[in-house]
Amino acid sequence: MNAQEDLLLVVDPQPTFMAxxxxxxxxxxxxxxxxxxxxxxxxPFARAVVTQDWHGPDHLSFASQHPGREPYEVLEMAYGPQVLWPDHAVQGSAGAAIHPDLDMSRVALILRKGMRREIDSYSAFRENDRTTGTGLAEWMRGIGVRRVFIAGITRPYCVDWSAADAAYLGFDVFVIEDACARLGPGQALDESKLALEAQGVGFITTADLLPG
Ligand SMILES: [Zn+2]
Structure with missing residues (x-):
């Protein structure tokens, strides 16, 4: 590991995504x-970034904003298909806070995402139009990061989209599988993993990074 070049990206460690x-x-x-x-x-990590899903109460990724629609339906938005979610990660709510047990001592940056009502942001790097940047890639390059290791909540959404964008943007990327939550059918998770591997993303476990 290299303290300058390696970064841990912790995706959405928030109670809103937990029991x-x-x-x-x-x-x-x-x-x-x-x-x-x-x-x-x-x-092993000297520095980390934490993302925080952070929506207004009327965010358009919420099924509640689309009369007649139910959570987990897919709606065609201007930027492409969007899963409609239950209301979650509402700005200032207890559920949207960073989990109080997370060790923040090495967290250099907290990046809030999903703040524009009309567009969701799964990835830490680009909103769901896959065009509008969050500034994270430029920040990482500015401090010399070359490799990003990703953990958090959840595959195959915010974790996998962040991994895909990080690879697309030129970073070496590893997903730490046993430090990621998973949502939905195994087939979708497997397909997403194959697509990421085809992009050069590595899949590892915490045991690969921690001394036995
Ligand atoms: Zn969200």
């Missing part, structure tokens, strides 16, 4: 990523 918030967007087992990520933050 703590059953009426928001709970992802099965998501709370288990927190201790796994803390082990990484105490070990």
């Amino acid at each position: 703590l918030c059953p009426d928001e967007l709970p992802v099965p087992g998501a709370e288990a990523v927190i201790p796994a990520i803390n082990r990484l933050l105490a070990g």
